[in-house]
Amino acid sequence: MLLKLLILDRDGVINYDSDAYIKSVEEWIPLPGSIEAIAQLSKAGWTVAIATNQSGIARGYYDLATLDAMHARLRELVAEQGGEVGLIVYCPHGPDEGCDCRKPKPGMLKTIAQHYNVALTNVWFVGDSLGDLEAAKAVDSQPVLVKTGKGEKTQAKTLPVGTLIFDDLAAIAAELIHN
Numbered sequence: 637m638l639l640k641l642l643i644l645d646r647d648g649v650i651n652y653d654s655d656a657y658i659k660s661v662e663e664w665i666p667l668p669g670s671i672e673a674i675a676q677l678s679k680a681g682w683t684v685a686i687a688t689n690q691s692g693i694a695r696g697y698y699d700l701a702t703l704d705a706m707h708a709r710l711r712e713l714v715a716e717q718g719g720e721v722g723l724i725v726y727c728p729h730g731p732d733e734g735c736d737c738r739k740p741k742p743g744m745l746k747t748i749a750q751h752y753n754v755a756l757t758n759v760w761f762v763g764d765s766l767g768d769l770e771a772a773k774a775v776d777s778q779p780v781l782v783k784t785g786k787g788e789k790t791q792a793k794t795l796p797v798g799t800l801i802f803d804d805l806a807a808i809a810a811e812l813i814h815n
């Protein structure tokens with residue numbers, strides 16, 4: 637049976653983003669409807685994985701324990717709604733470290749695909765930044781832009797051909813669950 641895999645960016649898609657980075661669990665605040673959307677997708681048989689840049693680690697704004705606490709909180713909130721979150725992959729590196737995982741490079745998407753032993757072709761990758769969409773395009777996944785977070789600013793840029801646009805994660809869940 638083909639795995640129904642959906643990959644999400646984190647900041648600006650699941651939780652509010654900030655130009656000052658999300659530096660603590662207290663600053664990690666879910667966007668309206670995002671927790672419910674993930675839980676509904678999970679209960680409808682979707683595997684929801686996450687690929688997130690976290691250069692704030694390299695910049696020293698917060699540590700790995702804090703990052704893990706944010707993700708534990710996310711998992712706890714989704715579990716309270718009867719759903720579950722799949723693999724969470726993050727890039728802790730800074731923009732100048734030349735790693736393979738920082739979006740727009742597709743390294744994290746490849747890691748997720750290998751973990752679930754699936755191809756990335758046409759798998760929806762939902763993000764609010766151009767780098768998210770470019771990462772998707774690089775591995776023939778489906779770039780999906782949400783207007784939350786930095787999404788409306790991103791929408792004004794030149795997007796990869798075929799990018800789908802939705803208001804928010806709740807609208808994406810409705811589309812995937814009911815179609």
Ligand SMILES: O=P(O)(O)OC[C@@H](O)[C@H]1O[C@@H](OP(=O)(O)O)[C@@H](O)[C@@H](O)[C@@H]1O
Pocket residue numbers: 645646647648653654655656657658687688689690691692731765
């Ligand atoms: O949207 P995801 O990938 O989940 O995470 C984005 C964050 O890591 C941060 O990425 C930073 O970009 P730089 O890493 O400084 O270029 C800035 O855009 C911050 O506002 C943002 O919070």
Ligand SMILES: [Mg+2]
Pocket residue numbers: 645646647648649653763764765785
């Ligand atoms: Mg983002």
Ligand SMILES: [Zn+2]
Pocket residue numbers: 726727728729735736737738
């Ligand atoms: Zn990296």
